[in-house]
Amino acid sequence: MAGTATIPIIDISAEGADQIQVAKELVDAAVEYGFVYVRNAGRDISTEQIENAFGLSRTLFASPLEDKQRCKIEKNNQGWSGMHTETLDPKTQRVGDFKEGFNFGTFKDGKATQPIPRSIEPHQAQLAGFREACHALCQKLLLLFGIGLQVDPPTFFTSAHSPAQPSGSILRFLYYPPPSATPTAEPADVRAGAHSDYGSVTLLFRLRGQAGLEILEPAGTWAPVPVTPPGTEGDVAPPILVNIGDLLSYWTNGLLRSTVHRVSFSSTPTPGESSTDPRYSIVYFCHPADATPLAPVPSARVAAAIDGNVHAGAGADKKEMTAAEHLKMRLSETYLQMYAEGKK
Ligand SMILES: O=C(O)CCC(=O)C(=O)O
Ligand SMILES: [Fe+2]
Secondary structure, eight states: OTTSOOOOEEOTTOTTOOHHHHHHHHHHHHHHTSEEEEOOSSSSSOHHHHHHHHHHHHHHHTSOHHHHHTTBOOTTSOEEEOTTSOOSOTTTOSSOOSOEEEEEOOEETTEESSOOOGGGGGGHHHHHHHHHHHHHHHHHHHHHHHHHTTOSSTTHHHHHTOTTSOBOOEEEEEEEOOGGGOTTOOTTOEEEEEEOOSSSEEEEEOOTTBOOEEEEOTTSOEEEOOSSOTTOTTSSSOOEEEEEOHHHHHHTTTOSOOOOEEEESSOOOOTTOBSSSOEEEEEEEEOOBTTOBOOOOSOHHHHHHHHHOSSTTTTTTOOOOBHHHHHHHHHHHHOHHHHHHHHO
16 A cells, blocks of 8 residues: 555554563554554454444434533533534644544543533443543553653553543544535645644544545655554454654653644545545543653653654653643643633
8 A cells, every 4th residue: 555654553462462572562663653553353442342432423423513512612621522613733724623523531430520412321331431441551551661661660651640530531532524514625624634642642443444544754745544554454343543642752752753643535545445424533532640740751761862852842842841731731722712712
């Protein structure tokens, strides 16, 4: 598949896999690409759980508009965002993203702690379970990063991501209407503007056949990221796409790369994929506990990255802040309008 992104595929839960070797491969992928496919044999998150989550997403976005509007996104980053509400790349976008989103914060005793559309109220426990499974997978990845970077102790990142503490972690459903329903879209418009994610690690679930995601390669060209990369066609579910967010890149002095990506209407089609249908994706943005100071990571490899500054930008003008301060800084750039209104 010429032109498609080269992203390593790793099976972190294969029986008998050597965890040191897996950790090394994961770190190498994060340093070089910022993205990695985690092969999904249903061991970490079951196929049924993922299918159910996509089913709930369809139900949610098909809810009456008033019901979604009742749950509008607030400064806590939870709730529904309508078409064009979010502008991920304000410098280049003529108009906001052609998408709807719904951000779920925490659940308590299987119940949401925020307003949610009536249609999904009976299914809150399922959503809570899915969010928990996503967080557990992120913890597994964060432990592997600790091992692969020889952080002392290797649980340095996982302890900072305790699910019991308040954090910016968000489970997000996304719906991109079909181009036939967005006749005002111009050729240069995008379904989701170019951006890098804000947190530590992101999990992305996609559906076979639905194109659109592209990453910005070092040469400055956009490369499509197939849902089903070669060799995974026979897997029970497409691999889960994992990428490094700005916070983890910042925390590791830019050693782990936070790669810019977008969702376009017209990415070069990968065989078997198209952009003509509605597109659904599910994202889990994993963040450390709010109070976590983004202090130096006790790893010789990370420390060495300060001078080399492998990827300029992320860690370049480093000042110590907490995870919550880092998130606030990034959110205020995306929801310009909401934050401007707040300032009035
Ligand atoms: O929908 C997708 O495939 C990507 C979404 C994304 O990058 C995001 O929400 O941060
Ligand atoms: Fe993203």
